Amino acid sequence: QGKPVTVFAAASLKTALDEVMDAWSRESGKQARVSYAGSSALARQIEQGAPADLFISADIDWMDYLEQHKLIRAETRGNLLGNSIVLIASGAHAPAVAITPGFPLASLLKGGRLAMAETSAVPAGKYGKAALESLGVWTSVADRLAQAENVRAALLLVSRGEAPYGIVYATDAAADPKVSVVGTFPAGSHPPILYPAAILAGSKNPDAAAFLAHVKSPKMKPVFEKQGFTVLGQ
Amino acid sequence: MSLSVDLRHSQGSFTLDARFESAGTLTALFGRSGSGKTTLVNIVAGLIRPNRGRVVIGDQVLVDTERGLFLPAHRRRVGYVFQEGRLFPHLTVQQNLLYGRWFAPRAGRHGSLESVVDLLGIAALLERRPALLSGGEKQRVAIGRALLASPRLLLMDEPLAALDEGRKAEILPYIERLRDETRIPILYVSHAVGEVARLAQTVVLLNEGKVAAAGETAEIMGRLDLFPMTGRAEAGAVLESRIEGQEEAYGLTVLRAAGGVLRVPRIDLAVGTPVRIRIRARDVMLALEKPVGISALNILPATVTELRSGDGPIVDVRLDCGGDALLARVTRRSVEVLGLRPGLALYAVVKSVAFDRRSVAPGGEGGGDAGDV
Amino acid sequence: MSLSVDLRHSQGSFTLDARFESAGTLTALFGRSGSGKTTLVNIVAGLIRPNRGRVVIGDQVLVDTERGLFLPAHRRRVGYVFQEGRLFPHLTVQQNLLYGRWFAPRAGRHGSLESVVDLLGIAALLERRPALLSGGEKQRVAIGRALLASPRLLLMDEPLAALDEGRKAEILPYIERLRDETRIPILYVSHAVGEVARLAQTVVLLNEGKVAAAGETAEIMGRLDLFPMTGRAEAGAVLESRIEGQEEAYGLTVLRAAGGVLRVPRIDLAVGTPVRIRIRARDVMLALEKPVGISALNILPATVTELRSGDGPIVDVRLDCGGDALLARVTRRSVEVLGLRPGLALYAVVKSVAFDRRSVAPGGEGGGDAGDV
Amino acid sequence: MDWLTLSPDEVTAIKLSLKVALWAMLASLPLGIAVAYLLARCDFWGKSLLNVLVHLPLILPPVVTGYILLLVFGRRGAVGEFLDQYFGIVFAFRWTGAALAGAVMGFPLMVRAMRLSIEAVDRRLEQAAGTLGANPAMVFLTVTLPLILPGVIAGMILSFAKAMGEFGATITFVSNIPGETQTLPTAIYVFTQVPGGDSGALRLTLVSVAISIAALLASEFLARRAASRIGLS
């Protein structure tokens, strides 16, 4: 039995990935361990020689950054999962909103704030901003934002009723009974939301590739889908 | 104003069990180190809550554990000169001095800053902080601070211990004036028998937490059996007298006591004023015949009433001097050579006289003065 | 061991400018409050670095600013009894007492814990912490701590001020023994003239930071011009004498001084031992004729050499008593009545005698003892 | 040195940070002194509870503290709703909320410093003040407070510094609204989350450090003065 495979993964993947990992251990008898943190922190640690074998990012940018610095094995890189962003409203039974170009988001807010993850740094925020821009409503709500540290915090703001509306991942919205999804942003309104994965250049663990293959295997598809992700075929 | 104390208080293995009354305005607490003087004073000040007992000053009850009464320290208006200074380190000397003023009612203030500062010789220190003062300077500031608080009761725990004779000689008369003029009751702790005998109307002698004796200064200081506690060297008797006249030319005042006439350094008081004088046993010589051509001014006829020898060569002799008691200290050799025995008539030759104006009526009618020849 | 001090040090507006030598083993620092005594002792202890000057004890230079020499405090091996106690609050009394032991070399230890504890009467306090001690108890522990550090130099800043007469009377002989037996040099600050006169070989009189006088105790205490500083009440003269014999029956010892024979309470010393005695001016009476039938044991023929009146009714009289100087204090009235003038032959009647064994040779040959009748 | 130029948004964040930190420090001061006094001097039922409560922000991850703040002081929070309705005080998405977060996070530090100082005060001096007629409140104001000044100053600078650096609880509680709740640390955080944001993070970090150095030096100066007044040095 070799050393466990060390995976650096975005924190939002925890529930699904824990299950995937358990399955792998059961099947192969090998160990894996996951360090969950923000994609940025993980990328920087990899840059500083972290003993990781596999990186699953919630953000294309950080994976690109590592690739530029030749810290991943480019040939192993692939997009693992997809996600979508949704507009949520406070309360379980909020009326649906048609998300179309120029939809009246500002007036829906009624003086309240739109909760989002940080729009220049956190992926979910960046996607949300892009979507709003392409729909032409960004300028009307730009000064009505409550930008949170991460999607979960944004969700919390809506869930607690601090903000009437928010933009979060579909995966997060599904699990909270105190919010209702009132609309999904059309896939074309923002760059595709992707979770890329790659084996790291410094990895010496022969099991890393096997683990990555396991993650990608069709058997694991339902595990991710249960959490609301779209599993991207190769 | 009278002070009445009836207390029982334990701390660690020490128990204070004190009961006394004092009608005098200055009550001296006297006793060996560790006998409970500071503890008693702290209880009167309100810093220690006694296990049980009662303290009454005048008509004000300070503590009465039975009735669950305990007046907090800040409402007792005592001026407490602590044994260890306790100056406020963050305030200047002047601010320390005036601290009590902030809280004292305007009426009832006595003593101005200037007069107290002058008396204590601390004018040059006013802007300094306590950390930069010498030991005696600190003690003087502490005395000033208590005086300027315009207290209704003054508690002084060895206030003069750190001071030189010269300074003491300046401050003692002030305390006497305070006692007589303002009639503030004073509870005064001191190891110096001289100070106690001079200042106190009432002496309370503490011994291992218990009152060994309490009463008029004259009586306590004259009791031969208390010498082990009051200290032999300063033992003496106190006589009542009246001012008979002044000998301006010599700077002397003539006093009449029951036993005869005494000459002492000038006392600035009217003829007829009652004065209390203390005569130390060690200052009294005995002569079988009336000596002549001798420098001692005071020669009183007397009769031996009691002889009491301690260990060593010394014998204390109690004399009857016109009805008053007088003490003399002589050697065993002299007792034998002179044939001293109770009933023998002889002369007491008194070299030095310490005196102290006897307060006669409440309200007082003029400054007292004191001296020691 | 000799102590040589030559210092200049300024703090705030105060300047200490002291220069003196002392050959005696006990040097008393005497002076009014704020005259710089503690400052001087602190410099000797190494707690203050003087602006400039030199302190030498025996052959060891403690400070020499010119040569840039400064021995740090912990290498001076002084035992310092501070004016304000400074006990370690986190240690028990016993731990406080033994603190200096940890650092003292085994050789050169003097005084056992038991003997010091006994002397100071603090056996019951050993397990307590200083916060629970009375003022005098603290001071006693501080004395014990300094003694048990087996110092090569003892600095005592008013060590007995907080103590009662009884306790003082027990500790004073111990200090005398220390001085004579161990021959540790002692620098002793005190306001009590009695203490100083009894203990000190050398007196240094400080006044506003300057040495007003320094020299043999006898000389300083006898100088009439220094009375304003040494304090009048305790002024007196010191005579040299030898033990002539013992009167066992009376518990007296007979001394021979230049001026005649004196009887004092028993001194446990061999016949022939030199003894120094101090006779206070206030204890001396003058008589034109030799008195008879009188309790005073000591009557010495003398001649008046100088009269000096202060303010008030008092005149200090300097006598020649077989070559030695003697002081007497009388009233102006007596001067006139007796016709006192320089040259007059008369008798000095001495009631009390304070004495003190004169150390003759280094190494000492027995315990001194002291008394006061 | 182009990267050293501050954008207008950043200038706003700096000013806001200063305001937030100052208010956090000042507003928590009276309560801090009171709590420190209670913990140092009094024995009462629930003292341990109070002690734990005070230390909680130190023990908990800041995100959790922010979450709890949101639950309690948010618009829908028990206390938040009450304060809004009766006093018109709103914390949610306001700079006041950022100040509250800073104050809460700095509170254990402030209280501890002041408590240590109070415990070191010689109570015999307070007794002396009492005998001179000062009631307990006056004793506190005229004796205790001046004597604990070094500790108070230490508590203040700790609280200020913490509020200047606080980020997790703040962003969780009041999010990150430029001009309202975007403080320096949140701005720095944002820079650290994007590739290539290092120079921006460094720039703002330098500003933050410069401000804190100034505050630190000022506090040292004040503490030194206070200490010399007490005669400690």
Next chain:
Amino acid sequence: MDWLTLSPDEVTAIKLSLKVALWAMLASLPLGIAVAYLLARCDFWGKSLLNVLVHLPLILPPVVTGYILLLVFGRRGAVGEFLDQYFGIVFAFRWTGAALAGAVMGFPLMVRAMRLSIEAVDRRLEQAAGTLGANPAMVFLTVTLPLILPGVIAGMILSFAKAMGEFGATITFVSNIPGETQTLPTAIYVFTQVPGGDSGALRLTLVSVAISIAALLASEFLARRAASRIGLS
């Protein structure tokens, strides 16, 4: 009460947190005392710099502190490489690194508490010890140290509590590797990042609070004993 059951990973995280916090506290203690002493007592060139340095972890957002630690003590970092090569000490992605992060974050708190205590020591007692023959080192050990014990204990508990709660710097510096660097706070953080993680976060928070309460009570007990020995109470 199913949600209260701890998973094996969580038990590991708890044990690790305890180990990390204890080591953070103990290892920084000697340096903390030394720095506190320097700051309280000595005047030297660069004192202000040292002071700022000590306070830096308080001022900077933890993420920045963590990043700096990563740059300095990481495998590729200047100091990290040196320590690895010559002493075989590795911080990067080890529990030792988590302890280092905790120690650094708690250092300003520890130093401040001890410094306050040192400043309150009556130096005349130290002088007295000097005259009794104790050299400066012995004076410190036998007089100063016992007298500042309450401050030392306060500094220790602050450091411990901070290390127990530290998350930002830790996760940035040594990541969040189960069994190696996953401490309680990082585990809590991850729970807050996923849907349905609240009960897990609450569970671990309760554990964290319980541990810190125990530590706090122990420290109070010790401080009380120390204070009563000094005669302060």
